[in-house]
Amino acid sequence: MTDTLQEVQQQPAVWRETAAMLAARSTQIEEFLEPVLAQPDLRIVLTGAGTSAFAGQILAPALSRSLRRRVDAIATTDIVSNPQEIFAEDVPTLLVSFARSGDSPESVAATELAVTCLRSVHQLVITCNADGKLARTHTDDPTALVLLMPPATNDRGFAMTSSFTSMLLTAWLVLAPKQDLQLADQLAAAAEQVLARAEELTPYTGRHYARIVYLGSGALAGLARESALKLLELTAGMVVSYYDTPLGFRHGPKAVLEERTLAVVYLSNDPYTRQYDQDIATELRTAIGDDNVLVVDAQPSAQPKAQDSARDSVLQIDGVADVNDAPLALPYVVIAQLLALRFSVALGRTPDNPFPDGEVNRVVQGVTIHPLQP
Structure with missing residues (x-):
C-alpha cells in the first residue's frame, strides 16, 4: 500500500x-x-x-x-x-x-x-x-x-x-x-491532526464488520457517497458499504443494519442541519450500540468525555468549527480514506492494486462513445 x-x-x-x-x-x-x-x-x-x-x-x-x-x-x-x-x-x-x-x-x-x-x-x-x-x-x-x-x-x-x-x-x-487562500492551511492543519490520530481508528478495523454505512447531510451527503466508494474500492467489494442522508436513511435503507454494521455519521457545521445528524447518531447508538457508531465532528463538545460515554465514539477535529461543510469534507474524508486502507490491509488486499486481475481499472476501459445524431 x-x-x-x-x-x-x-x-x-x-x-x-x-x-x-x-x-x-x-x-x-x-x-x-x-x-x-x-x-x-x-x-x-x-x-x-x-x-x-x-x-x-x-x-x-x-x-x-x-x-x-x-x-x-x-x-x-x-x-x-x-x-x-x-x-x-x-x-x-x-x-x-x-x-x-x-x-x-x-x-x-x-x-x-x-x-x-x-x-x-x-x-x-x-x-x-x-x-x-x-x-x-x-x-x-x-x-x-x-x-x-x-x-x-x-x-x-x-x-x-x-x-x-x-x-x-x-x-x-x-x-x-x-x-x-489561508483556508487551505486551516484545512491542512486539521488533516494533519487526523493523520496523527490514525490509531484511534484501529478498534473499528479490528472488529471484522461486514457492512459500513456512511451518513451526511447537504454537502456531506456527497462525502458519504465518496467514503462508501473508497471502502468498496480498496476492499475489492469484500466489505459492503452504503451511503445516505440521515433523514433519508430511515425511509427503508435502515434495513441494512445488522449486528456487524459500523455506522459513520458526519456532523454538519450548520447549526440547523446538525440537529438531524445528531438525531440519527443517537438513534443508531440505541440500535447497534455506541461502539458501532463513529461520529465525526468539528464542533467542540459541550460535555467532557468523563460525563458522556457516547463521546468515546466521537472523532472531534479541532480548528475547523467555522468552516463551510463543502471544504470541511477535506479533513473529514481523510478519516474515510484511512478506514478504507486499514480494512483493505486487514482483509489481505493490496490497496495500491485491489483488483490484480483487472476486473476494475484505474482509468476506466471498455467504453464506446457513440456519435450524437442531430
Whole structure:
C-alpha cells in the first residue's frame, strides 16, 4: 500500500501547494471567471466520473447557496448517455470538469457534447494530469481555462485520494465568493491532526464488520457517497458499504443494519442541519450500540468525555468549527480514506492494486462513445 498511504499522507502538503498555485494564477483565473459568473442566467454544471463526480456533489449545494445561483452536479457518465436531457435548457453554461487523469472516455466526450448542445458554454477544467487528453484538448481553447493540480496529486494508487481533495479545494477557492487562500492551511492543519490520530481508528478495523454505512447531510451527503466508494474500492467489494442522508436513511435503507454494521455519521457545521445528524447518531447508538457508531465532528463538545460515554465514539477535529461543510469534507474524508486502507490491509488486499486481475481499472476501459445524431 506504499503509494496509496503516501498519497493519503501527503494531502496537507499538496493542499498548501495547490493554494500557492492558485495565488500565482489569481489574475488569469479572475479574468476568465469574472465575466462568465457575471451572466445573470448562468448555469454551472459540475461534472466528473466516480470520485470526481462526488466532488461536484459535495460542492453543488454549498456553491448554490453562496453564489445564489443554479449549480448542478451531473456525472459525465450521465451527460454522455443523455446529453439532450442534461442540456435541454439552452442557457449560458459553465461546465466545470474534474478529472484525475483526464483520459477516461467520458471526460472529453462530455465537454464536446456541451459545445454541441449549447450555444454558449465555457469550460473550467480541473485536472491532475498535464498530459491527459482533457487538459491537452482545452489548453488552447479561448473559452476554457485549465487548472493543473500539483504533479504529486496524479495518484499512482488505484483509488483517488489526494487528486480528489485537491480538485475539490481548487473549485471551492476559485468559485465560492470571498475565499481566503489561508483556508487551505486551516484545512491542512486539521488533516494533519487526523493523520496523527490514525490509531484511534484501529478498534473499528479490528472488529471484522461486514457492512459500513456512511451518513451526511447537504454537502456531506456527497462525502458519504465518496467514503462508501473508497471502502468498496480498496476492499475489492469484500466489505459492503452504503451511503445516505440521515433523514433519508430511515425511509427503508435502515434495513441494512445488522449486528456487524459500523455506522459513520458526519456532523454538519450548520447549526440547523446538525440537529438531524445528531438525531440519527443517537438513534443508531440505541440500535447497534455506541461502539458501532463513529461520529465525526468539528464542533467542540459541550460535555467532557468523563460525563458522556457516547463521546468515546466521537472523532472531534479541532480548528475547523467555522468552516463551510463543502471544504470541511477535506479533513473529514481523510478519516474515510484511512478506514478504507486499514480494512483493505486487514482483509489481505493490496490497496495500491485491489483488483490484480483487472476486473476494475484505474482509468476506466471498455467504453464506446457513440456519435450524437442531430
